[in-house]
Amino acid sequence: MTTSFTTDSTGSSPSSPGHRASRTTPPATARPRTGGSARKSRRPPHTPLNPRPSIPLTLVTGVVVLYTLAPLLWLVINATKSQRGLFDSFGLWFADDFNLWDNITRTLTYDDGAFVRWFLNTLLYVTVGAGGATVLAVLGGYALAKYDFPGRRAVFAVVIGAVAVPGTALAVPTFLMFSNMGLTNTPWAVIIPSLISPFGLYLMWVFALEAVPAGLLEAARIDGSSELRTFFTIALPLLMPGTITVLLFSMVATWNNYFLPLIMIKDPDWYPLTLGLNAWNAQAQTAGGEAVFDLIITGSLLTIVPIVAAFLLLQRYWQSGLAAGSVKE
């Protein structure tokens, strides 16, 4: 359930740069153009950046928007319902009573505040796991892009190969290995595998190739800057958009991680939110268990809030990242 909602938030974000592009169009078209039409019109002429509106395309986009927003809407609406209301009211509209605040309080306190504990766990996994993965990807990507050393091609082959192996396939071997090292049932079992992000490394590598001009590094070296100082003062700011992109990707991946913790962690005290909510859901499927659909839905809503917030806060860095390298300077 959680996964589909967060995919929606990733899915809808790419549409934002589109909006931005159309907003920046008027200044571009304000310039006098050759071959303009003779018609007097207050509308700017159609250009590749301001294309002719297409009805079928608009319809398709509308359907896609509905498709991505409807589950989110469903989640928000149903988080306001009591268990009883969930069953006897229409899914996409509010029930007679409004229980959102009560649901939130109960979600946070149910089972001795397990949700809060899981939330903090997830935060820990994301901060250390995704943060660490980003640091490693930036360092590695920069090194691979800007330094020539023996075995670089081999590293390239390994990274490309690693991108193709899904984490799920590695989960069981990793479990057996970690179990031998006595790491299962500890936060390390989730954090250490999260630190490795082949895709992030690849992305940073490609980004660093374009974003950090070799000439700039040469100049810094001539001026006597050490390699470390060059990296931190010159390369790192240039790499920022790519870094944010990798950070967002690894954050989402770690925040939604389900299968790895499922295999590694049996102690509910170390569950991330995904496992915790699933455990609550499983309660409804056991003899004598308590069905808490209202709390699961409210919990899911609370779970996606931070990731939505992260996207909203970080998206401007990300957008400038998407545009980087698209214009020859």
Added chain:
Amino acid sequence: MRTHSTRRLLGALAVASALALTATACGDSDSDAADSSPKDVKAALEKGGKVTVWAWEPTLKKVAADFEKKYPEVDVELVNAGTGDKQYTALQNAMAAGSGAPDVAQVEYYALGQFAIAKSVEDLAPYGAKKYDKTFTPGPWNAVTQDKAVYALPMDSGPMAFFYNKKVFDKHGVKVPTTWDEYVEAARTLHKADPKIFITNDTGDAGATTSLIWQAGGRPYKADGTNVGVAFDDAGTKKYTATWQKLLDEKLVAPISSWSDAWYKGLADGSLATLSIGAWMPANLTSGVPAASGDWRVAPLPQWTKGDRTSAENGGSSLAVPKAAKNKELAYAFTQFATTGAGASSRVAEGAFPATRADLESKAFLDTPFPYFGGQKANQVFAESARNVGADWSYLPYQVYANSVFNDTAGKAYVSSTTLSDGLKAWQDASVKYGKDQGFTLD
């Protein structure tokens, strides 16, 4: 979709690790079986330590707290490591990995054989478990014992009863069925009166099917050590398939899976009129279907022969001590505490259904009114059912696997033109083949 494929994957893992498990279990034999005694258990309790318990049963929380209070040196860590087959997979993975296995694990009766035959659970007889043979009702006790060994202690039981929505039956003037023929008739009448109403839901559930065959007198499984038999062609099974085929052919059962949210919704709004299920169901109805409080009642299970009073078990679980447990004496002490005496009674007070005779026969238990069932003393129906459970039922020693392929075989009867008896035959073939591959002798 996603959970489905995950479950598939987990199922595959369970099978893979079960193979690994049988292989390793043969190696270390049962040399350490006889060196524990009730005296050691007492000493372990005084010494104290930590007991990790993998269980999903909610009333164990209270028991764990009580146990820690009584034995302050002992620390009980209650872990919900998943439910049912998910937990068994985790358990087998931990055993295969050689670390991380719990000291006590909740194991359903149908699954216990799989752990017992692989010798991955401790025989509790040397610890003093034998003395409980009169403490528990025969059904559950029979399920945890094999020859002279006691592989677990029964935690709860699930004698079946017939739960029905009285409001729906009253509204359409339908008599509550006492036989399965009347049941089919009631299904037709209700569905005709209101096409939204189904007598019950069924999308193919191995547990429910075997329970009803059990009640009908069918005994498809024979298990004697490594000699196993699977035969879905006896008279009892035929009674079941003949009746259920009618329901499927006339589309009188709702295509809704049990425990899904649609199921809870159907139970709440009256579109699912009855459930034939274990006596543990009241707790789920109370918490999961609050909207229908007062609508439901309990009756004895419909009979295959008019005037009969046979019943069967559906679900129910035990507490077992894995061979890989770190402190087996302490683990046994907790198991004993949670399943007998005061521990059992306090769990019954929290809503569990007893497997102990004393609790089942106590007046307080029998006279408890259920506000959810309009004040009905439902436990009397359940206790009566517990007494009438058909004898000599056994599951396969690899029932977890068999149940996992139910939907690929017998389940076809629910989604295609395959008949239920052909489906069961396919299930039988798959079970026989797996048994042979595992080294069982099948006759």
